[in-house]
Amino acid sequence: MGNFTIAICGGGIGGLSLAVILKKYLTSDWLNIDLYEAGPKFTEIGAGITAWERTRSIFRTLGMWERLDTHVVNPSVRFRKSDTKPQCTFHDLRVPHGQTGLTRLSLLNLLLECLAPDSTSFLTTHFSKKLVSYEQDADGVTLSFADGTTARADLLVGAEGLASPTRKKMYADMASKVQESDPQEAERLLKVAQISWTGTYAYRTMLDRGKLRARAPNSLMLDTTFIWCGEDKHVVSYPISPTLINVLYFDTVPAGLGKILTGPSVAPASKDEILALYKDWEEDISVSAEIIEDMTKWAISQIRGLPHYVDGRVALLGDSAHAMTTHFGAGAGQAVEDAYILGRLLAHPRVHDASTARAALGVYDAVxxxxxxxxxxxxxxxxxxxxxxxxxLPADVDRARACASDVAELARLGAAISEVYEFHWAAMPEQDWERAQGLLEAGLARERV
Ligand SMILES: Cc1cc2nc3c(=O)[nH]c(=O)nc-3n(C[C@H](O)[C@H](O)[C@H](O)COP(=O)(O)OP(=O)(O)OC[C@H]3O[C@@H](n4cnc5c(N)ncnc54)[C@H](O)[C@@H]3O)c2cc1C
Structure with a gap:
């Protein structure tokens, strides 16, 4: 076991993936990990996540993909114009290799299996350790926890999710450094680090597939992934097992983007809210609402436009750096990509002390x-x-005509939607790693001269 310590705060998908990747790629025992998790054990919320080709490629490289309990590969996502008449299916997003659903529990269990203690164990896990803040000095980082205790580390990785205390402290420090010379920039830094509401609520539920089939045997929700579009609202539905369909009903408050959220971020909700919100929508939506049993209402927030994920010896990873809306199905995948690049950089054979590790953090930030x-x-x-x-909307889409279901306008909207999604398969994280490796090696070579 080495004497250089990396503290990872947060044992979610991002934090655990980083530990797994370090374990896989380290070729010497110069470092060890202290993993601090706020909860009394590792847990996962929600049923499933989507894995696109970028994420799958990482799990394949790690030799984990075949061991994951994947379910339902959807080769396409279909889009409907569903609010005002005439309603129609206007776009079919073809996904090369499909998108795969995986259970969160399966991913968590596999990550833990990969970390299971062995004779070369370099990981110590500390449960019920909720990070509150930290202080950096020339030799390391002092972590402060909610239970009043402290701990030292050489590097800190904040992987605590949306409400990350590491992000809060990092940006408070960055702002105070420029407060005198550039108060406006200081204010911008403090603002950008705050959780920001998107103006959208998501009502989440799981529908009983059998019940829906009995009520509406021809419902399009039964067998295919659909995104049901309309003004200021949309619905996403996809079967996640032979018995369940995951459904999210979204409702956007006009001009709500960036506003301060008033009210809870998660609350119970009733089907009557959905029936009222979607009363003029096509029948598949109202019938689905009638069979809702349990539902929660989530305010969708994000961390938008952080200019840096690193300050000195401290890095942000996963949702703490870039919590995003659910529409792109990329939050978990992006946390895994962070872990892949940071883990491989820190495991690089030429990274072996505080100075080279800080160089690795700088490259992680840049990439x-x-x-x-x-x-x-x-x-x-x-x-x-x-x-x-x-x-x-893109400049070539006439909004009024698209809202009136004009086929040509909707086709252009469909093309714009496909263009956004192409990120998921146009390039692979391996290329990012090759770039990161090149930057690190060039940087370290320059330092030696
Ligand atoms: C209901 C739901 C459905 C989602 N569906 C999808 C999807 O389909 N596809 C997708 O890609 N993404 C999805 N996401 C987003 C995805 O779950 C996140 O992007 C991903 O989990 C981020 O991982 P993370 O490790 O950064 O954070 P998290 O998974 O949030 O993990 C953070 C960890 O840190 C711990 N922690 C929190 N505070 C502290 C503290 N102060 N000190 C120490 N530990 C702390 C927490 O207990 C937790 O274990 C969904 C999210 C939710 C909530």
Whole structure:
């Protein structure tokens, strides 16, 4: 076991993936990991996540893909204009290799299996350790926890999700450094690090497939992934097992983007809200609402446009850096990509001490920040394209005609939607890694001269 310590705060998909990737790629034992998790054990919320080709390629490289419990490969996503008449299916997004659903629990269990203690164990897990803040000095980082204790580390990776205390402290530090010389920039840095509401609520539920079939044997929700589009609202539905269909009903408050959220971020909701919100929509939507049993209402928030994921010895990873809306199905995949690039950089044979590790963090920031921020923007844009939001429609789409179901306008909207999605298969994270490796090696070579 080495004497250089990396503290990972947060044992979610991102934090655990980083530990797995370090374990796989480290070729010497110069470092060890302290993993601090706020909860009393590792847990996952929600039923499933979507894996696109970028994410699958990482799991294949790690030799994990075949061991994951994947379900339902959807080769396409179909789009309907569903609010006003005439309603129609206007676009079919063809997904090369399909998109795969996986159960969160299966992913969590496999990550834990990969980390199971062995004779060369370099990982110590600390449960019920909720990070509150940290202080950096010339020799390392002091972590402070909610239970009043502290711990030291050489590097800190904040992977605590949307409400990350690491992000809050990092941006408070960055702002205070420029407060005197550039107060406006200080204010911008503090603002950009805050959780920001998108103006959209998501009502999430699981429908009983048998019940829906009995009520509406021809419902399009039964067998295919559909995105049902309309002004200021949309619905996403996809079968996740032989017995269940995952459905999200979205409702956007006009001009709500960036507003302060008033009210809880998650609350129980009733089917009457959906019946009222979607009363003029096509029948498949109202019939689906009638059989809702349990439902929760989520305010969809994001972390938008962080200019840096690294400050000195501290890095952000996953949702703490780029929590995004659900529309792009990329939050978990982006956390895994962060972990892949950061893990491989820190495991590089020429990274072996504080100075080289800091160089690795700098490269991680340079490579991952543009991609993570781009994914946040794509995700936001997609949701607003589904809802015909004027500011997000491409210049060649006439909004009034698209809202009136003009076939040519909807075809152009469909093309714009496909273009946003292409990120998921146009290039692979391996290319990002090759770039990161080149930057690291060039940087370290320059330092030696
Ligand atoms: C209901 C739901 C459905 C989703 N569906 C999809 C999907 O289909 N596809 C997709 O790609 N993404 C999806 N996402 C997003 C995806 O889950 C996240 O992007 C992903 O989990 C981010 O991983 P993470 O490790 O950064 O954060 P998280 O998974 O949030 O993990 C953070 C971890 O840190 C711990 N923690 C929190 N605070 C502290 C603290 N102060 N100190 C120490 N530990 C702390 C938490 O207990 C948790 O274990 C969904 C999210 C939700 C909520």
């Amino acid at each position: 991952r920040q543009p991609i993570g921020s781009d994914a946040v923007e794509r995700s936001l844009r997609l949701g607003f394209l589904y809802e015909f939001q004027a500011a997000y």
